[in-house]
Amino acid sequence: QKEVEQNSGPLSVPEGAIASLNCTYSDRGSQSFFWYRQYSGKSPELIMFIYSNGDKEDGRFTAQLNKASQYVSLLIRDSQPSDSATYLCAVISAGAGSYQLTFGKGTKLSVIP
Amino acid sequence: EAQVTQNPRYLITVTGKKLTVTCSQNMNHEYMSWYRQDPGLGLRQIYYSMNVEVTDKGDVPEGYKVSRKEKRNFPLILESPSPNQTSLYFCASSPSGPNLPQHFGDGTRLSIL
Numbered sequence: 001q002k003e004v005e006q007n008s009g010p011l012s013v014p015e016g017a018i019a020s021l022n023c024t025y026s027d028r029g030s031q032s033f034f035w036y037r038q039y040s041g042k043s044p045e046l047i048m049f050i051y052s053n054g055d056k057e058d059g060r061f062t063a064q065l066n067k068a069s070q071y072v073s074l075l076i077r078d079s080q081p082s083d084s085a086t087y088l089c090a091v092i093s094a095g096a097g098s099y100q101l102t103f104g105k106g107t108k109l110s111v112i113p
Numbered sequence: 114e115a116q117v118t119q120n121p122r123y124l125i126t127v128t129g130k131k132l133t134v135t136c137s138q139n140m141n142h143e144y145m146s147w148y149r150q151d152p153g154l155g156l157r158q159i160y161y162s163m164n165v166e167v168t169d170k171g172d173v174p175e176g177y178k179v180s181r182k183e184k185r186n187f188p189l190i191l192e193s194p195s196p197n198q199t200s201l202y203f204c205a206s207s208p209s210g211p212n213l214p215q216h217f218g219d220g221t222r223l224s225i226l
Binding site for chain 1: 146148153154155156157158161169171172203210211212213214215216217218219220
């Protein structure tokens with residue numbers, strides 16, 4: 001069973017600070033990595049996806065992937081109270097003609113005004 | 114508007130009474146998937162479909178059935194629901210596979226008494 005681990009939190013940061021969310025995965029052959037944001041009682045919505053080692057930036061969000069160390073992180077700059085949500089890491093592994101998609105259990109982020 | 118539509122949004126029913134949760138997408142996506150979300154367990158994949166008439170088991174398929182007769186629809190069937198299937202269910206779709214970002218429906222909260 002492929003595993004995706006996230007610190008459940010809650011992670012509390014003051015407004016305007018950088019929030020750093022981390023995710024580690026067990027399958028070295030994993031190919032695609034996603035960060036979803038989920039507000040309480042709502043459906044997950046895509047924040048970032050990354051396929052290659054390194055950083056990928058989109059506005060206040062930066063995804064960082066290190067395949068050698070098997071971790072992917074999400075940085076949120078200038079955190080806002082509206083960023084308070086649970087962040088889900090999702091990892092795709094492929095093999096034997098099929099894909100396996102595994103979600104982490106999520107990290108709850110609280111941005112304090 | 115591009116969307117994934119699930120019905121019903123809420124359902125309370127009794128053990129053993131067959132039920133179907135419908136899922137429809139208007140984006141001409143090939144890939145569709147069902148998840149359940151439980152506290153402390155995160156999002157877990159039930160079944161997925163790579164295209165019409167092509168379905169496969171996810172991590173927790175026991176007690177569920179699916180069909181994909183048309184590209185836009187992917188119903189989830191509980192032939193004989195049991196209380197351990199009480200959960201929040203999400204349908205999702207992506208253009209061609211789980212290695213692409215998925216668009217989620219609003220969710221269906223099922224309570225099996």
